[in-house]
Amino acid sequence: MLLSRRHLIACLAAATTALAAAPAAHAQDQPKGRVVLTxxxxxxxxNAxxxxxxxxxxxxxxxxHSFTTMTPWYKEPRKFTGxxxxxxxAAAGVQGKVIKAVALNDYKAELPVDDSIRFPVVLxxxxxxxPMPVRDKGPLFIVYPYDSQETLRSERYYNRSAWQLKSLEIE
Structure with a gap:
């Protein structure tokens, strides 16, 4: 049990370091176009x-970043970029542990902030x-690299993949 606690502490330390070291986005800038994510x-x-x-x-x-992966929503592999x-x-200075992703239709998916460190999840x-139109899961879609690990090909991660994303609420 002690080893697993050390592993957990090491993972949390790595996650904190990675978020702090991530590229500084220009989140403090004001959006010039239509707001697509809050x-x-x-x-x-x-910035608001x-x-x-x-x-x-x-x-x-x-x-x-881009990857091509199979998903349960398309018959063929698709390339996702973002x-x-x-x-x-990191651009928002996230300090919480849980993300509530909210879609345009108010669908909500909950995922741990740690997923963003453990996996190269693309927005x-x-x-x-x-560009993805709203009728085809756009304009934003949280996508895991499902083909990279068998673990990711499960309902757990498919359910965390919110499309038509409009906001991320951090708890």
Missing amino acids: VSGKISKA AGKVEFDMEMLAALPQ PLLRDVL ARLMDDK
């Missing part, structure tokens, strides 16, 4: 009253190199 709750940076608002240009300014979720959280803004 991060609120336990955050230390804000108690929250961080991002437009698509701000999300595109963060380092972009900033890592951990970089978006996809492009699918197959094209």
Whole structure:
């Protein structure tokens, strides 16, 4: 049991360090375009009253990552591109442990902040190199690299993959 506690402490320390070391986004800048994502709750940076608002240009300014993966929602593998979720959280100065992802239709998915450290979760803004319309799970979609680990090919992680994302509430 002691070894697993040490492992947990080491993982939490690594997560904190990774979030602190993630690229500084320009979250303090004001969005120039339509706000597509709001991060609120336990955050230390804000560009609006108690929250961080991002437009698509701000999300595109963060380092972009891509992977191709099968999902339960498409018959063929799809390529997803966007900033890592951990970089978006770092830009907002996230200090909580739980993310409540809220979609345009008010669907809510809960995921641990630690997922953003353990896995290269992408806040996809492009699918197959094209912006995603709302009718096709856009404009933003939390996507895990399902094909990279068998563990990720489960209902647990599929349920954490909110599409038509509009906000992240940090607890």
